[in-house]
Amino acid sequence: MTPAPAQGPAPAAGVAVISGAGRGFGAALAAVLAAEGWTVYGIVRPGSAAKTGTDGRVRFLEWDIAQPCPDGVAGVLAGASIDVVVNNAAVGSNQRTLAAVDPDSLAHLLDNNVAGAVRVTRASLAGLLRPGAGGRRPVVVNVSSRLGSAALQANGEFAGFGTSSGYRLSKAALNMLTLSLHEEFGADLDVWSVHPGALATGMGRSGASKEPATAASELLRELSEPGGTGPRFFELGSSAPLPW
Numbered sequence: 001m002t003p004a005p006a007q008g009p010a011p012a013a014g015v016a017v018i019s020g021a022g023r024g025f026g027a028a029l030a031a032v033l034a035a036e037g038w039t040v041y042g043i044v045r046p047g048s049a050a051k052t053g054t055d056g057r058v059r060f061l062e063w064d065i066a067q068p069c070p071d072g073v074a075g076v077l078a079g080a081s082i083d084v085v086v087n088n089a090a091v092g093s094n095q096r097t098l099a100a101v102d103p104d105s106l107a108h109l110l111d112n113n114v115a116g117a118v119r120v121t122r123a124s125l126a127g128l129l130r131p132g133a134g135g136r137r138p139v140v141v142n143v144s145s146r147l148g149s150a151a152l153q154a155n156g157e158f159a160g161f162g163t164s165s166g167y168r169l170s171k172a173a174l175n176m177l178t179l180s181l182h183e184e185f186g187a188d189l190d191v192w193s194v195h196p197g198a199l200a201t202g203m204g205r206s207g208a209s210k211e212p213a214t215a216a217s218e219l220l221r222e223l224s225e226p227g228g229t230g231p232r233f234f235e236l237g238s239s240a241p242l243p244w
């Protein structure tokens, strides 16, 4: 995969923690940041690191984030000075109607997509609150979806869209995590929810054509901004905020 070139000023290389770094957007972001000189800790499920292809420039940490943080991973993260945490790992669901959502699968979605982000953020917190190498305010990036917007849902924007109710619930909860983290840590951290766009990945809708490397370069560009602007929810590649 050839990363799309970043436009605009490149941020100083820092240290990033990315969950779900084995494929899709997470793998593309790990490759783009590593190519720019960042130190990247890529969280992948146990046993999957060997299948990835980032040429040894990413340090893989094996962790199923639906489980507690393994001691070895906790030690690595606690000892690092971290500039950016990207809560990217997520699972999808094809249970389209509320009636089709069975409670066990909803618990599985929330455990991966929401509690997983909480686990990764908590494991990274001491490192985030330590001055990092990149020289910007540290950032927690929750990779959400426009489908997590309660306001767009209320406006009927997703009527007939055919995506999973459970997935929408999980991304709305992730957006609330963004706001809650801002409330608690906003003096020291930036916290963003980002919609990456309709990506040509395993999770992407059929016909989705945006390359994950393009979205990765767009996020890199956002990281070149000084920060300190409060909680944000926006689509990568667009400066317009999304409604919560």
Ligand SMILES: NC(=O)c1ccc[n+]([C@@H]2O[C@H](COP(=O)([O-])OP(=O)(O)OC[C@H]3O[C@@H](n4cnc5c(N)ncnc54)[C@H](OP(=O)(O)O)[C@@H]3O)[C@@H](O)[C@H]2O)c1
Residues within 6 Å of the ligand: 019, 020, 021, 022, 023, 024, 025, 026, 043, 044, 045, 048, 063, 064, 065, 066, 087, 088, 089, 090, 091, 112, 116, 143, 144, 145, 146, 195, 196, 197, 198, 199, 200, 201, 202, 203, 204, 205, 208
């Ligand atoms: N694709 C889109 O069009 C789109 C649109 C809006 C938002 N998003 C969001 O963007 C993010 C990336 O999506 P994607 O399209 O790149 O998805 P993807 O190709 O399905 O990749 C998801 C990644 O998350 C990892 N993962 C899931 N659960 C995990 C767990 N418990 N522990 C560790 N790793 C776990 C997967 O690991 P395995 O390989 O081991 O399964 C995989 O590497 C997600 O948060 C998604 O909701 C995507």
